Amino acid sequence: MSRLVPALPVLLFSAVAVSAQTSSPKPLPNAKTEESSVSGMVVRLAGGEPLKGASVQLQNLENRPQTSSTVTDAGGRFEIKGIDPGRYRLSVSRNGFVPQEYGQRKPDDPGAILTLRPAQNLKDLLFRLIPSAVIAGRVINEDGEPLPWVQVSALGEVYSRGKKSLSSETTVSTNDLGEYRLFGLRPGRYFVRADFKPNEHAIGRDETERIGGAAQQGYVPMYYPGTSDPARASALTVKAGEEIPGLEILMHPVLVFTVRGRIYNLVSRRSTAAYTVTLTPSESSQWFSLPERDALADSPDGSFVLGDVLPGAYTLMAFWSDEGRKYQAFQNIEVGNADVDGANLTIAPGTTLAGRVTWEGRPSLDADFLMVFLRGADRGYGFSQRARVSATGSFALNDVFDGRYRLAIAGQSKDCYLKEVRYGATDGLADGFNVSRGTNASLEVTISSRGARIEGSVTDKDHHPVTGVWAVLLPVGEPRGQDRVSQRVATDQYGHFLLRGIPPGEYKVFCWDEVEDGAWEDPDYLKAFENQGQEVSLKEADFKTVDIVVIGTKSSQ
Structure with missing residues:
Protein backbone atom coordinates (compact mmCIF):
# COMPACT_ATOMS: atom_id res chain seq x y z
CA MET A 1 0.00 0.00 0.00
CA ILE A 130 3.42 22.43 5.59
CA PRO A 131 0.21 24.45 5.22
CA SER A 132 -2.55 22.71 7.18
CA ALA A 133 -5.67 21.34 5.49
CA VAL A 134 -9.40 21.98 5.97
CA ILE A 135 -12.52 19.82 5.69
CA ALA A 136 -15.77 21.81 5.66
CA GLY A 137 -19.44 21.15 5.09
CA ARG A 138 -22.76 20.97 6.89
CA VAL A 139 -24.97 18.54 8.77
CA ILE A 140 -28.67 18.16 7.96
CA ASN A 141 -31.54 16.08 9.29
CA GLU A 142 -33.93 13.79 7.40
CA ASP A 143 -35.98 16.81 6.29
CA GLY A 144 -32.99 18.61 4.84
CA GLU A 145 -32.92 21.13 7.70
CA PRO A 146 -29.58 22.23 9.16
CA LEU A 147 -28.65 20.82 12.57
CA PRO A 148 -26.81 23.14 14.98
CA TRP A 149 -24.71 21.95 17.96
CA VAL A 150 -23.61 18.76 16.19
CA GLN A 151 -20.14 17.62 17.24
CA VAL A 152 -18.17 16.91 14.05
CA SER A 153 -14.79 15.18 14.29
CA ALA A 154 -11.92 14.39 11.94
CA LEU A 155 -10.66 10.95 12.94
CA GLY A 156 -7.31 9.50 11.95
CA GLU A 157 -6.21 5.87 12.08
CA VAL A 158 -3.70 4.93 14.78
CA TYR A 159 -2.36 1.69 16.18
CA SER A 160 -3.48 0.66 19.66
CA ARG A 161 -2.28 -2.66 21.13
CA GLY A 162 -1.51 -4.00 17.68
CA LYS A 163 -4.83 -3.06 16.08
CA LYS A 164 -5.97 -0.11 14.00
CA SER A 165 -8.21 2.28 15.89
CA LEU A 166 -9.60 5.77 15.34
CA SER A 167 -8.38 8.84 17.17
CA SER A 168 -9.81 12.35 17.02
CA GLU A 169 -7.55 14.91 15.36
CA THR A 170 -9.97 17.78 16.00
CA THR A 171 -13.64 18.32 16.91
CA VAL A 172 -15.87 21.33 16.25
CA SER A 173 -19.56 22.21 16.67
CA THR A 174 -21.88 23.14 13.81
CA ASN A 175 -23.28 26.67 13.81
CA ASP A 176 -26.92 27.73 13.42
CA LEU A 177 -26.73 26.91 9.68
CA GLY A 178 -25.46 23.41 10.40
CA GLU A 179 -22.04 24.35 9.06
CA TYR A 180 -18.73 23.03 10.35
CA ARG A 181 -15.11 23.71 9.52
CA LEU A 182 -12.40 21.24 10.57
CA PHE A 183 -9.16 23.20 10.25
CA GLY A 184 -5.51 22.76 11.22
CA LEU A 185 -5.37 19.23 9.78
CA ARG A 186 -2.16 17.46 8.88
CA PRO A 187 -2.06 15.90 5.41
CA GLY A 188 -3.36 12.34 5.54
CA ARG A 189 -6.44 10.13 5.64
CA TYR A 190 -9.45 11.05 7.78
CA PHE A 191 -12.90 9.77 8.60
CA VAL A 192 -15.50 12.44 9.38
CA ARG A 193 -18.03 11.66 12.11
CA ALA A 194 -21.07 13.64 13.26
CA ASP A 195 -22.50 13.07 16.75
CA PHE A 196 -25.79 14.81 17.59
CA LYS A 197 -27.15 14.97 21.14
CA PRO A 198 -30.44 16.85 20.85
CA ASN A 199 -30.61 17.50 24.58
CA GLU A 200 -27.11 18.91 24.96
CA HIS A 201 -25.44 22.11 23.77
CA ALA A 202 -21.73 22.81 23.89
CA ILE A 203 -21.09 25.82 26.14
CA GLY A 204 -17.30 25.73 26.35
CA ARG A 205 -14.24 23.56 26.13
CA ASP A 206 -15.24 20.03 27.19
CA GLU A 207 -18.47 21.37 28.72
CA THR A 208 -22.08 20.74 27.75
CA GLU A 209 -25.45 22.02 28.92
CA ARG A 210 -28.44 19.67 29.14
CA ILE A 211 -31.63 21.38 27.93
CA GLY A 212 -34.25 18.64 27.93
CA GLY A 213 -35.24 15.19 29.08
CA ALA A 214 -35.19 11.80 27.46
CA ALA A 215 -36.66 11.51 23.97
CA GLN A 216 -38.23 8.62 22.08
CA GLN A 217 -35.96 9.14 19.10
CA GLY A 218 -32.28 9.92 18.91
CA TYR A 219 -29.39 10.09 16.51
CA VAL A 220 -26.64 7.52 16.09
CA PRO A 221 -23.16 8.88 15.29
CA MET A 222 -22.88 9.02 11.51
CA TYR A 223 -19.78 8.72 9.33
CA TYR A 224 -19.41 10.32 5.94
CA PRO A 225 -21.02 9.67 3.53
CA GLY A 226 -23.89 8.30 5.66
CA THR A 227 -23.28 5.16 7.70
CA SER A 228 -23.23 4.33 11.39
CA ASP A 229 -20.62 1.60 10.85
CA PRO A 230 -17.02 2.95 10.91
CA ALA A 231 -15.91 -0.04 8.79
CA ARG A 232 -18.18 1.14 5.96
CA ALA A 233 -17.21 4.80 6.13
CA SER A 234 -15.30 6.50 3.30
CA ALA A 235 -11.87 7.87 4.10
CA LEU A 236 -10.90 11.30 2.81
CA THR A 237 -7.34 11.98 1.72
CA VAL A 238 -6.32 15.60 2.20
CA LYS A 239 -3.16 17.17 0.82
CA ALA A 240 -1.04 19.96 2.26
CA GLY A 241 -3.01 23.22 2.30
CA GLU A 242 -6.03 21.63 0.61
CA GLU A 243 -9.60 22.56 1.52
CA ILE A 244 -12.34 20.02 0.90
CA PRO A 245 -15.66 21.94 0.97
CA GLY A 246 -19.29 20.92 0.79
CA LEU A 247 -19.06 17.66 2.73
CA GLU A 248 -22.69 17.01 3.69
CA ILE A 249 -23.64 14.50 6.38
CA LEU A 250 -27.23 13.32 6.76
CA MET A 251 -28.41 12.42 10.25
CA HIS A 252 -31.22 9.86 10.61
CA PRO A 253 -33.21 9.63 13.86
CA VAL A 254 -33.53 6.17 15.35
CA LEU A 255 -35.42 4.67 18.24
CA VAL A 256 -33.63 5.26 21.54
CA PHE A 257 -34.20 3.95 25.03
CA THR A 258 -33.85 4.94 28.67
CA VAL A 259 -31.83 3.38 31.46
CA ARG A 260 -33.21 3.95 34.96
CA GLY A 261 -31.73 2.90 38.24
CA ARG A 262 -30.77 3.78 41.76
CA ILE A 263 -27.55 4.07 43.71
CA TYR A 264 -27.32 2.51 47.16
CA ASN A 265 -24.61 3.92 49.40
CA LEU A 266 -23.17 1.63 52.08
CA VAL A 267 -20.54 4.21 53.04
CA SER A 268 -22.76 7.16 53.95
CA ARG A 269 -26.48 7.63 54.53
CA ARG A 270 -26.48 11.34 53.73
CA SER A 271 -29.34 12.33 51.45
CA THR A 272 -27.25 15.13 49.92
CA ALA A 273 -24.80 12.80 48.21
CA ALA A 274 -24.33 13.41 44.46
CA TYR A 275 -23.04 10.75 42.11
CA THR A 276 -21.74 10.90 38.57
CA VAL A 277 -23.30 8.11 36.51
CA THR A 278 -21.80 7.13 33.16
CA LEU A 279 -22.86 4.61 30.54
CA THR A 280 -19.88 3.58 28.39
CA PRO A 281 -19.71 1.03 25.53
CA SER A 282 -18.15 -2.09 27.00
CA GLU A 283 -16.35 -3.13 23.79
CA SER A 284 -13.59 -0.92 22.41
CA SER A 285 -14.87 -1.62 18.89
CA GLN A 286 -18.18 0.08 19.80
CA TRP A 287 -16.69 3.33 21.06
CA PHE A 288 -17.06 5.06 17.72
CA SER A 289 -20.61 3.89 17.00
CA LEU A 290 -22.27 4.01 20.44
CA PRO A 291 -22.18 7.40 22.18
CA GLU A 292 -21.39 7.59 25.88
CA ARG A 293 -24.15 8.92 28.15
CA ASP A 294 -23.85 10.46 31.61
CA ALA A 295 -26.05 11.93 34.31
CA LEU A 296 -25.84 13.46 37.79
CA ALA A 297 -27.72 11.49 40.42
CA ASP A 298 -28.41 13.96 43.23
CA SER A 299 -31.95 13.06 44.31
CA PRO A 300 -32.47 11.99 47.96
CA ASP A 301 -33.14 8.38 46.97
CA GLY A 302 -30.13 8.19 44.60
CA SER A 303 -32.23 7.57 41.49
CA PHE A 304 -30.95 8.40 38.00
CA VAL A 305 -32.18 8.43 34.40
CA LEU A 306 -29.98 8.07 31.31
CA GLY A 307 -31.80 8.95 28.11
CA ASP A 308 -31.11 8.70 24.38
CA VAL A 309 -29.42 5.30 24.74
CA LEU A 310 -28.86 3.19 21.65
CA PRO A 311 -29.01 -0.63 21.75
CA GLY A 312 -25.73 -2.28 22.67
CA ALA A 313 -23.50 -3.63 25.42
CA TYR A 314 -22.49 -1.10 28.07
CA THR A 315 -20.73 -0.72 31.39
CA LEU A 316 -22.72 1.33 33.88
CA MET A 317 -20.50 3.23 36.32
CA ALA A 318 -21.09 5.40 39.36
CA PHE A 319 -18.43 7.65 40.89
CA TRP A 320 -18.56 9.43 44.24
CA SER A 321 -16.05 11.39 46.31
CA ASP A 322 -16.32 12.06 50.03
CA GLU A 323 -13.80 13.74 52.32
CA GLY A 324 -10.97 13.25 49.85
CA ARG A 325 -11.71 9.56 49.22
CA LYS A 326 -13.02 8.19 45.93
CA TYR A 327 -15.56 5.41 45.47
CA GLN A 328 -16.88 3.64 42.40
CA ALA A 329 -19.25 0.89 41.33
CA PHE A 330 -19.62 -1.01 38.03
CA GLN A 331 -22.19 -3.16 36.33
CA ASN A 332 -22.39 -4.60 32.80
CA ILE A 333 -25.78 -4.15 31.15
CA GLU A 334 -27.27 -4.94 27.76
CA VAL A 335 -29.68 -2.48 26.14
CA GLY A 336 -31.96 -4.24 23.65
CA ASN A 337 -35.21 -3.01 22.15
CA ALA A 338 -36.74 -1.80 25.40
CA ASP A 339 -36.03 0.55 28.30
CA VAL A 340 -33.90 -0.83 31.12
CA ASP A 341 -35.31 -0.42 34.63
CA GLY A 342 -33.69 -1.40 37.89
CA ALA A 343 -30.06 -0.88 36.82
CA ASN A 344 -28.94 -0.46 40.42
CA LEU A 345 -25.43 0.16 41.71
CA THR A 346 -24.03 -0.17 45.22
CA ILE A 347 -21.32 2.13 46.53
CA ALA A 348 -19.34 0.15 49.10
CA PRO A 349 -16.05 0.70 50.89
CA GLY A 350 -13.03 -0.58 49.04
CA THR A 351 -10.32 -2.65 50.63
CA THR A 352 -6.81 -1.59 51.61
CA LEU A 353 -4.11 -3.48 49.75
CA ALA A 354 -0.81 -3.54 51.63
CA GLY A 355 2.49 -4.30 50.00
CA ARG A 356 6.23 -4.04 50.10
CA VAL A 357 8.91 -3.10 47.58
CA THR A 358 12.30 -4.80 47.67
CA TRP A 359 15.29 -3.94 45.54
CA GLU A 360 17.76 -6.14 43.72
CA GLY A 361 20.85 -4.04 43.42
CA ARG A 362 21.29 -0.58 44.81
CA PRO A 363 18.03 1.47 45.00
CA SER A 364 18.05 4.09 42.26
CA LEU A 365 15.51 6.90 41.85
CA ASP A 366 15.08 9.75 39.38
CA ALA A 367 12.41 11.42 41.55
CA ASP A 368 12.22 12.33 45.24
CA PHE A 369 10.13 9.26 46.00
CA LEU A 370 8.81 6.02 44.51
CA MET A 371 5.13 5.49 43.62
CA VAL A 372 3.12 2.35 42.86
CA PHE A 373 -0.01 2.41 40.69
CA LEU A 374 -2.90 0.02 40.15
CA ARG A 375 -4.79 0.16 36.87
CA GLY A 376 -7.67 -1.95 35.67
CA ALA A 377 -6.37 -4.83 33.55
CA ASP A 378 -9.65 -5.41 31.71
CA ARG A 379 -11.05 -1.92 31.44
CA GLY A 380 -9.71 1.50 30.53
CA TYR A 381 -11.90 3.50 32.89
CA GLY A 382 -12.41 4.12 36.58
CA PHE A 383 -10.10 5.56 39.19
CA SER A 384 -6.49 4.43 39.32
CA GLN A 385 -5.15 3.83 42.81
CA ARG A 386 -1.72 5.04 43.77
CA ALA A 387 0.45 5.04 46.87
CA ARG A 388 3.81 6.43 47.93
CA VAL A 389 6.42 3.90 48.98
CA SER A 390 7.89 4.58 52.42
CA ALA A 391 11.59 4.62 53.25
CA THR A 392 11.24 1.05 54.54
CA GLY A 393 9.64 -0.12 51.27
CA SER A 394 6.07 -0.51 52.56
CA PHE A 395 2.97 0.96 50.89
CA ALA A 396 -0.81 0.80 51.23
CA LEU A 397 -3.27 1.23 48.35
CA ASN A 398 -6.61 2.45 49.70
CA ASP A 399 -10.08 2.03 48.21
CA VAL A 400 -9.23 -0.89 45.94
CA PHE A 401 -12.41 -2.40 44.52
CA ASP A 402 -12.99 -5.93 43.27
CA GLY A 403 -11.47 -6.49 39.85
CA ARG A 404 -8.39 -7.43 37.87
CA TYR A 405 -5.40 -5.11 38.05
CA ARG A 406 -1.88 -4.53 36.79
CA LEU A 407 0.81 -2.79 38.80
CA ALA A 408 3.15 -0.07 37.58
CA ILE A 409 5.86 1.98 39.23
CA ALA A 410 7.11 5.55 38.81
CA GLY A 411 10.07 7.45 40.17
CA GLN A 412 12.72 4.79 39.57
CA SER A 413 15.76 5.59 37.44
CA LYS A 414 15.83 4.67 33.77
CA ASP A 415 18.14 1.71 34.43
CA CYS A 416 15.57 -0.04 36.63
CA TYR A 417 12.91 -2.53 35.64
CA LEU A 418 9.97 -4.20 37.37
CA LYS A 419 11.24 -7.73 37.99
CA GLU A 420 8.46 -9.42 39.97
CA VAL A 421 4.91 -8.74 41.16
CA ARG A 422 3.29 -11.31 43.43
CA TYR A 423 -0.18 -11.05 44.94
CA GLY A 424 -0.34 -13.88 47.43
CA ALA A 425 0.50 -16.97 45.38
CA THR A 426 -0.28 -15.27 42.04
CA ASP A 427 2.40 -14.11 39.61
CA GLY A 428 0.94 -10.80 38.47
CA LEU A 429 3.79 -9.34 36.43
CA ALA A 430 2.61 -10.18 32.91
CA ASP A 431 -1.14 -10.76 33.15
CA GLY A 432 -2.17 -8.95 36.33
CA PHE A 433 -3.99 -10.30 39.38
CA ASN A 434 -7.53 -10.44 40.79
CA VAL A 435 -8.51 -8.54 43.93
CA SER A 436 -11.65 -9.56 45.80
CA ARG A 437 -13.10 -8.45 49.11
CA GLY A 438 -12.10 -10.62 52.05
CA THR A 439 -8.81 -11.80 50.57
CA ASN A 440 -5.94 -11.12 52.95
CA ALA A 441 -3.16 -11.37 50.39
CA SER A 442 -0.48 -8.68 50.11
CA LEU A 443 1.59 -7.40 47.21
CA GLU A 444 5.28 -8.21 46.98
CA VAL A 445 7.07 -6.08 44.38
CA THR A 446 10.67 -6.53 43.30
CA ILE A 447 12.55 -3.83 41.37
CA SER A 448 15.95 -4.46 39.86
CA SER A 449 18.35 -1.58 39.34
CA ARG A 450 20.52 -3.76 37.11
CA GLY A 451 18.62 -3.33 33.87
CA ALA A 452 20.56 -3.82 30.67
CA ARG A 453 21.40 -1.12 28.14
CA ILE A 454 21.61 -1.13 24.36
CA GLU A 455 23.40 1.70 22.62
CA GLY A 456 23.37 1.92 18.86
CA SER A 457 23.75 3.88 15.66
CA VAL A 458 21.35 3.80 12.72
CA THR A 459 22.58 4.44 9.20
CA ASP A 460 21.18 4.12 5.71
CA LYS A 461 22.64 1.82 3.05
CA ASP A 462 25.16 4.57 2.18
CA HIS A 463 26.35 4.70 5.81
CA HIS A 464 24.80 8.12 6.49
CA PRO A 465 23.26 8.61 9.96
CA VAL A 466 19.46 8.43 10.06
CA THR A 467 17.86 11.11 12.24
CA GLY A 468 14.45 11.01 13.92
CA VAL A 469 13.34 7.40 13.37
CA TRP A 470 12.14 4.83 15.91
CA ALA A 471 14.55 2.26 17.30
CA VAL A 472 12.24 -0.48 18.60
CA LEU A 473 13.12 -3.27 21.02
CA LEU A 474 10.86 -6.33 20.90
CA PRO A 475 11.13 -9.60 22.85
CA VAL A 476 11.66 -12.89 21.07
CA GLY A 477 9.10 -15.60 21.81
CA GLU A 478 6.82 -13.41 23.97
CA PRO A 479 3.57 -11.62 23.14
CA ARG A 480 4.22 -8.29 21.47
CA GLY A 481 3.09 -5.08 23.09
CA GLN A 482 3.91 -5.88 26.73
CA ASP A 483 4.98 -2.57 28.20
CA ARG A 484 7.57 -4.11 30.51
CA VAL A 485 9.68 -5.55 27.70
CA SER A 486 8.84 -3.48 24.61
CA GLN A 487 10.62 -0.17 24.24
CA ARG A 488 11.08 2.44 21.58
CA VAL A 489 13.21 5.58 21.33
CA ALA A 490 13.92 8.06 18.55
CA THR A 491 17.40 8.53 17.13
CA ASP A 492 19.09 11.88 17.77
CA GLN A 493 20.74 14.22 15.25
CA TYR A 494 23.69 11.84 14.94
CA GLY A 495 21.57 8.71 14.40
CA HIS A 496 22.35 7.48 17.92
CA PHE A 497 19.93 5.87 20.38
CA LEU A 498 20.08 4.45 23.90
CA LEU A 499 17.64 1.92 25.41
CA ARG A 500 17.84 1.45 29.19
CA GLY A 501 16.27 -0.56 31.99
CA ILE A 502 15.82 -3.72 29.89
CA PRO A 503 15.02 -7.03 31.64
CA PRO A 504 17.25 -10.03 30.80
CA GLY A 505 16.10 -11.97 27.76
CA GLU A 506 16.31 -12.47 24.02
CA TYR A 507 15.38 -9.46 21.87
CA LYS A 508 15.41 -8.00 18.39
CA VAL A 509 16.03 -4.35 17.55
CA PHE A 510 14.15 -2.94 14.57
CA CYS A 511 14.44 0.41 12.83
CA TRP A 512 12.33 1.44 9.84
CA ASP A 513 12.76 4.48 7.62
CA GLU A 514 8.96 4.94 7.73
CA VAL A 515 6.59 3.30 10.19
CA GLU A 516 3.43 4.25 12.03
CA ASP A 517 3.85 4.43 15.78
CA GLY A 518 2.84 1.06 17.25
CA ALA A 519 2.61 -0.77 13.92
CA TRP A 520 5.26 -3.23 15.14
CA GLU A 521 2.75 -4.59 17.68
CA ASP A 522 0.63 -5.87 14.78
CA PRO A 523 1.81 -9.43 13.99
CA ASP A 524 0.68 -9.10 10.38
CA TYR A 525 2.80 -5.98 9.88
CA LEU A 526 5.84 -7.38 11.64
CA LYS A 527 5.78 -10.66 9.70
CA ALA A 528 7.34 -9.07 6.63
CA PHE A 529 10.31 -7.72 8.62
CA GLU A 530 10.83 -10.38 11.30
CA ASN A 531 14.14 -11.57 9.83
CA GLN A 532 15.54 -8.03 9.52
CA GLY A 533 15.69 -7.33 13.25
CA GLN A 534 19.07 -7.23 14.98
CA GLU A 535 19.23 -10.05 17.54
CA VAL A 536 20.50 -9.18 21.03
CA SER A 537 20.85 -11.47 24.05
CA LEU A 538 20.89 -9.64 27.38
CA LYS A 539 21.81 -10.50 30.94
CA GLU A 540 21.36 -8.23 33.94
CA ALA A 541 23.49 -5.07 33.80
CA ASP A 542 24.68 -5.89 30.25
CA PHE A 543 25.76 -3.03 27.99
CA LYS A 544 25.55 -4.01 24.32
CA THR A 545 26.36 -1.93 21.24
CA VAL A 546 24.64 -2.51 17.90
CA ASP A 547 25.00 -0.90 14.48
CA ILE A 548 21.80 -1.02 12.46
CA VAL A 549 21.06 -0.37 8.81
CA VAL A 550 17.60 1.14 8.59
CA ILE A 551 14.89 -1.09 7.09
CA GLY A 552 13.53 0.37 3.87
CA THR A 553 9.74 0.24 3.79
CA LYS A 554 8.89 2.31 0.72
CA SER A 555 9.52 -0.61 -1.63
CA SER A 556 7.52 -2.92 0.67
CA GLN A 557 4.38 -0.80 0.74
Missing part, protein backbone atom coordinates in the same frame (compact mmCIF):
# COMPACT_ATOMS: atom_id res chain seq x y z
CA SER A 2 1.37 3.42 -0.86
CA ARG A 3 1.67 6.19 1.71
CA LEU A 4 -0.87 8.94 1.36
CA VAL A 5 0.99 11.47 3.48
CA PRO A 6 3.39 13.57 1.40
CA ALA A 7 6.90 13.47 2.75
CA LEU A 8 8.61 16.61 4.04
CA PRO A 9 12.10 17.38 2.86
CA VAL A 10 14.74 16.21 5.29
CA LEU A 11 15.45 18.84 7.93
CA LEU A 12 18.75 20.44 7.04
CA PHE A 13 21.24 21.54 9.63
CA SER A 14 24.89 22.04 10.26
CA ALA A 15 26.61 22.14 13.60
CA VAL A 16 29.51 24.43 14.32
CA ALA A 17 31.40 24.03 17.58
CA VAL A 18 32.68 27.37 18.85
CA SER A 19 35.64 27.46 21.21
CA ALA A 20 37.50 30.33 22.84
CA GLN A 21 39.80 32.02 20.32
CA THR A 22 41.93 34.11 22.66
CA SER A 23 44.05 33.33 25.66
CA SER A 24 43.73 36.75 27.30
CA PRO A 25 42.05 38.28 29.04
CA LYS A 26 40.92 35.20 30.98
CA PRO A 27 37.16 34.82 31.46
CA LEU A 28 35.75 35.72 34.84
CA PRO A 29 35.21 32.73 37.15
CA ASN A 30 31.44 33.12 36.96
CA ALA A 31 31.29 33.64 33.19
CA LYS A 32 28.99 31.15 31.42
CA THR A 33 31.55 30.01 28.86
CA GLU A 34 29.86 26.67 28.16
CA GLU A 35 26.43 27.95 27.09
CA SER A 36 25.21 26.90 23.66
CA SER A 37 22.88 28.40 21.07
CA VAL A 38 20.64 27.33 18.20
CA SER A 39 19.63 29.39 15.20
CA GLY A 40 17.96 28.89 11.88
CA MET A 41 15.09 29.78 9.60
CA VAL A 42 11.43 28.88 9.14
CA VAL A 43 9.95 28.91 5.63
CA ARG A 44 6.88 27.73 3.76
CA LEU A 45 7.32 24.28 2.22
CA ALA A 46 6.26 25.32 -1.27
CA GLY A 47 8.32 28.21 -2.59
CA GLY A 48 10.53 28.70 0.47
CA GLU A 49 8.83 31.95 1.54
CA PRO A 50 10.10 33.07 4.99
CA LEU A 51 7.47 32.86 7.70
CA LYS A 52 7.31 35.70 10.20
CA GLY A 53 5.83 35.17 13.66
CA ALA A 54 6.41 31.41 13.90
CA SER A 55 6.81 30.21 17.49
CA VAL A 56 10.06 28.32 18.19
CA GLN A 57 10.24 26.35 21.45
CA LEU A 58 13.18 24.50 23.00
CA GLN A 59 12.30 22.09 25.83
CA ASN A 60 14.88 20.64 28.21
CA LEU A 61 14.32 16.88 28.50
CA GLU A 62 16.21 16.66 31.81
CA ASN A 63 14.22 19.55 33.30
CA ARG A 64 10.94 19.75 31.38
CA PRO A 65 9.59 22.93 33.02
CA GLN A 66 12.70 24.69 31.67
CA THR A 67 11.64 25.95 28.25
CA SER A 68 13.13 28.64 26.02
CA SER A 69 11.15 30.20 23.21
CA THR A 70 11.28 32.93 20.59
CA VAL A 71 9.45 34.01 17.41
CA THR A 72 10.81 34.38 13.91
CA ASP A 73 11.50 37.85 12.47
CA ALA A 74 10.38 39.24 9.13
CA GLY A 75 13.00 37.12 7.39
CA GLY A 76 11.83 33.93 9.12
CA ARG A 77 15.00 33.79 11.22
CA PHE A 78 15.31 32.76 14.87
CA GLU A 79 18.02 32.40 17.49
CA ILE A 80 17.99 31.09 21.06
CA LYS A 81 21.08 31.83 23.17
CA GLY A 82 22.27 30.98 26.67
CA ILE A 83 21.34 27.29 26.52
CA ASP A 84 22.84 24.85 28.99
CA PRO A 85 24.38 21.72 27.41
CA GLY A 86 21.97 18.78 27.40
CA ARG A 87 19.17 17.00 25.55
CA TYR A 88 16.31 19.00 24.04
CA ARG A 89 13.19 18.92 21.88
CA LEU A 90 13.00 21.75 19.34
CA SER A 91 9.60 22.50 17.78
CA VAL A 92 8.09 25.16 15.52
CA SER A 93 4.42 26.15 15.15
CA ARG A 94 2.44 28.81 13.31
CA ASN A 95 -1.24 29.39 12.63
CA GLY A 96 -2.28 27.85 9.33
CA PHE A 97 0.59 25.37 9.30
CA VAL A 98 1.29 21.90 10.67
CA PRO A 99 3.59 22.01 13.74
CA GLN A 100 6.99 20.47 13.14
CA GLU A 101 9.70 19.04 15.39
CA TYR A 102 13.38 18.97 14.70
CA GLY A 103 14.25 15.77 12.81
CA GLN A 104 10.80 15.14 11.33
CA ARG A 105 10.57 14.17 7.68
CA LYS A 106 6.78 13.99 7.74
CA PRO A 107 4.20 15.05 10.34
CA ASP A 108 3.78 11.65 12.07
CA ASP A 109 7.53 11.00 12.49
CA PRO A 110 8.82 10.96 16.09
CA GLY A 111 11.27 13.82 15.63
CA ALA A 112 14.82 13.71 17.00
CA ILE A 113 16.37 14.56 20.32
CA LEU A 114 18.74 17.50 19.95
CA THR A 115 21.93 16.97 21.96
CA LEU A 116 23.86 20.19 22.62
CA ARG A 117 27.47 20.01 23.71
CA PRO A 118 29.19 22.72 25.79
CA ALA A 119 29.74 25.96 23.85
CA GLN A 120 28.13 24.50 20.71
CA ASN A 121 26.55 26.86 18.20
CA LEU A 122 24.06 24.90 16.12
CA LYS A 123 23.42 27.04 13.05
CA ASP A 124 21.42 27.01 9.84
CA LEU A 125 18.54 24.85 11.05
CA LEU A 126 15.86 24.93 8.37
CA PHE A 127 12.19 24.17 9.05
CA ARG A 128 9.89 23.85 6.03
CA LEU A 129 6.34 24.09 7.37
